[in-house]
Amino acid sequence: MDIGLGLAVAGAAITAFLGAVGSAWGIAIASEAAGGVLTEDPEKFGRVLVLLALPGTQGFYAFLGMFYVMLKINLLKGGMPLDLSTGIQLFFAALPVGxxxxxxxxxxxxxxxxxxxxxxxxxxxxxKAVILPAMVETYAVVGLLATILLVSGIKV
Amino acid sequence: MPTVAMQKVLICGSQENKEAIIKRLHELNIIELAEIQHQEETQKNEEWELAIAELSASILFLEKTAKIKKSFIDSFAPPKKNASKNTLIHAFKTSNWQDVIKKIKTIEGELANIRNLKSKLSADIVNLTPWQTLNISLDSIYNLQRSRVVFGDWTKKSRLAATQKLEEKKILFEIETVSALENKEYIAMVILKENEKEILEILNGNGFHLASLPYAKCRIKEELEKLRQALEEMAIDKKELGKEALSLSANIENLTFVYDYLLLKKQEKEAKEFANNTKRTYTISGWIKKKETEKLLKTLFEVSKEIDVIPVLPSENEIVPTAIENPPMFRPFELITKIFGVPGIKEVDPTQALSFFYILFFAICLSDAAYGIILAAASYYFLKKLTLSEGGKNLLLLLFWGGILSIAAGILTGSYFAINLDDLPKSGIKDALLYVKIIDPVKSPLTMLIASLVMGVIQNIWGLVVGMYWKIKQKEYLAGIFDFGLWIFFLLALVALLTANAIAPNFASLASYLSIAGAVMLVLTQGRNEPGLIKKAIGGILSLYRTTAFLGDTLSYSRLLALMMTTSIIGLVVNILAGLTATSIPIFGYVIMVVILVVGHLFNLVVSVLGAFVHSMRLQLVEFFGKFYEGSGRPFKPFGRETKYVLIE
Incomplete structure (x- = not known):
């Protein structure tokens, strides 16, 4: 019967979901290109793997965001009661990274x-091939930072 | 940190020693051959090109047959064997490599044939199988006088529709169901020849698929038997061929030697095309490190006395290649400089300036003592075990030092496999570890964020300092002082203002005066290259916008905090999951716990190292280089032995 806690968990869950879906999507796109390259030259597998793993970090950033919220509300040990306002705060604070x-x-x-x-x-x-996707990842890092700072600023 | 001074030289010799000289240059690996303007008609040695391609294909084929597995590491740095040049020559001259290639080609051809035939036979078998109960010899149905037999399949529904139509038209026919499969019926229909066209039209219109059975002097069952036998024979043939190929795989090493030998030959041949020839003499021009000119002349003299090396001036539009040289300690960091681009002739080599920050940021991002130990140990092991190219060695050295520093960073943040120190049983070790721990990024992210940003400010200003040093060294005093020095002053004043506001309000007014002074000086000087007073003023005022760029660059360093937290929180999750399984699953719980711990931490280590490597590099390439470095040079590529499989001793 604790709407605040429910909202916080919902935010954490949604953010983990979005980030993971994004990573799966991104890796699939990179894998399509990788498949084509590997048909020509299977020996490039190792290097190609590094590149296609790069969009995989978002899933973990989001997961990390989720976990940070979980730590905040002590969910591992059952969670703490939250009022509605705190719940809404945590809900939105969790979203950026996802x-x-x-x-x-x-x-x-x-x-x-x-x-x-x-x-x-x-x-x-x-x-150089690694640096190009890393430029995009910067903003995923920004999202993660936003979530971390927001969550750590909320008083529970 | 200037780049190495380069010298263009002209090598003159007599035609008799051309071959030997080029061979020696190839060995020396110190001169970059310069293109010549009027190239003579180049004749490609196609025979060699072909042999090289065939060798490469043969080696691949044999490696596949012999199932030589390549490890994951190999795909990054293919291992090379040590061998002398003589071994290569020996392999080329005495081994029967041409025969081996020929044999492999035949085997490959036959295998391809077998593959094609096999798929054809398999398709035939699938097509014939539904008809195998048809108990007549196939040739008998092709020689009928007045009637014809039509074979095919349809569904029950289309049978109903078709037969109804045929009966309506009062056409004679007889249907024999040969076999039925699920919803499908395979049938033979006997009809009169004169009705054939009409009947086929009706059948086609009602979902009937005509089947064509092969002409053979036997029953279908027997025909199928023949096909199966052929397949079996083919499998035996394939096995035989496989054995033959396997027996050839002992030649892999020899083939790789020959391959590299031909590769070297080809390079030498290509080098000859850089020569300007007369009937009796030739010249070759190229770039060399200035200090190696003497050495070049001396070694070439050993080959022949009829040779001279003359320093020449480059032509007007020629771009001088850049070579960078750093003390051994900094050499691994050249990797980062090279990824961005080597310095142009008037630029500073940033390698040493970035090295400290790079390795520091790497350690902060990884920041786990246990991971640091594993990374350092693994890098050390591979450094010792593998024969590596220059780049591979540098990469591993970077990871090694990154690992070492991560140990320190891990100790300071109290992170060992992301275990929470407070949970440890009370002991002297715990107290000691807690004593050296100065910050917990998970519990106090704000402090760590500020620390990250401070490091950003420091490196930003450091970039300006390097730029100023270089400009002044280049005797561009105005640019050095106005474009770099003033900015350093202004930024320091702004930082002082921020700090003063936060902790020492008494100094705030002083700091603000300094900031304003800095801004005024920037407005006065930054537009100095514009024509006219108004444009100068506008240029000066607009230059203040660069402050936002500095702000953005500084904020970018907040990624240090994020990556630091990624390592520790994912590690934490692994530990929690492992703990849960250990307590909640009986008996096997501990086994699963160990698996989760090993796999989980290994995964976290790989992902974190990748992140640490890439993001600390990006901070150098984008934020740091942006201050003073363009990387506009053309890398120096000396003419040397490039091999694929062998490292020549």
Missing amino acids: VVGLFSAYYQGRASAAGILLLAKRPEEMG
Whole structure:
């Protein structure tokens, strides 16, 4: 019967969900490009794997955001009673990392795919191929920071 | 940290020693051959190109047959064997590599044939199987006088519809169901030849699929038997071929030697095209590190006396290649500089300036003592075990030092496999570990955020300091003082203002005066290159907007906090999950716990190292380099031995 706690859990769950979906999406996009490159040259597998794993971090950032909320409300030991206002605060504070994760993982997947194609033609340019998707990831990090700072600022 | 001074040289010699000289240059790996303007008609040695391609295909084929597994690490740094040049020559001259290639080609061809035939036979078998109960010889149905037999399949529904239509039209026919499968009926229909066209039209219109049975002098059952036998024979053939291929796989090493030998030959051949020839003499021009000019002349003299190396001036539009050299300690960090681009001729080599920050940020992002130990140990192991290229070695060295510093960072943040120190049983070790721990990023993210931003400010200003140093060294005093020095002053004043407001309000007014002074000086100087007073003023005022860029760059360092927390929280989750299984599942709980701990922490380690590596690099490339570095140089690529499988001793 604790709406506040329910809202906080809902926010955490939604954010984990969005981030994970985004990562799956992004990795799938990069994998499509990777599959094409690997048919030509299976030996590039290791390097390609690094690139297609890059959009996978959003899922973990979101998961981390979820976990941070869980720690905040002590959910591992059953959770604490929260009033409605705190619940709403936590709900919205949890969202940035998930929502940003969803979209940034998608676009990072596209950037990774571009990096993989770059690798196909110029295998020696691995460093540059990794840096391109990492530029997109910056904003997933911003989302994570937003969630962490917001959650840590809320008084429960 | 200037780049290495380069010298363009002209090598002159007589035609007789051309081959030997080029061979020696190839060995030396110190000169970059310069393109010549009027290239003679280049004739590609296609025979070699072909041999190289065939060798490569053969080696791949044999590796596949011999099931030589390549580890995950190998795909990053393919291992190379040590061998002398003589071994390669020996392999090329004495081994029967051409025969081996020929044999492999035949085997591959036959295997392809077998694959094709097999798929055809399998398809035939599938098509014929429904008809195997048809108890007549196949040739008998093709020689009928007045009637014809139509084979095919349909569903029960289309049978009803079709037969109804045929009966309506009073056409004679007889249906024999050969076999039935689920909803499908395979039938033979006997009809009169004169009705054939009409009947087929009706059948086609009602979902009947005509089947064509092969012409054979036997029953279908026997025909099927023949096909199956052929398949079996083919499987035996395939096995035989596989054995033959496997027996050839002993030649892999020799083939790789020959491959690399031909590769070297090809490189030498290509190098010859850089020569300007007369009937008796030739010249080759190229770039070399200035200090190695003497050495070049001396070693070439050993080859032949009829040779000279003359320093020349580059032509007007020629771009001087850049070589960077740093003390061994900093060499791994050249990797980062090279990823961005080597410095142009008038730029500073930023390698040493970024090294400290890079490794510090890496350690902060990873920040777990146990992970640091594992990373350092693993990197050390691979450094010792693998024969690596320059780049691979540098990468592992970076990871090694990153690991070492992460141990320190982990101790300061009290993180060992992300275990919460407070949960440990009371002991002297616990107290000691807690004593050296200065901050917990999970519990006090705000403090850590501020620490990250402070590091950002420091590196931003450091970038400006490096830029100023370089400009002044280049004797561009105005640019050094106005474009870098004033900004340093202004930013420091702003930082002082912020700090004063937060902790020492008494100094706030002083700091604000300093900031205003800095801003005024920037407005006065930044537009100095614009024509006219008004444009100068506008340029000066607009330059203040660069403050926002500095602000953005500084905020970007907040990622340090985020990555630090990612490592510790994911590690924490792994520990919690493992703890849950240990207590909630009887007997096997502890086994599962160990599996979760090992896999979970390994995963976290890999992901965190990747994140730490990439993000600390990005901070250098974007935020730090943005202050003073363009990376506009062309990398120096000396003419040397490039091999695929062998490392020549």
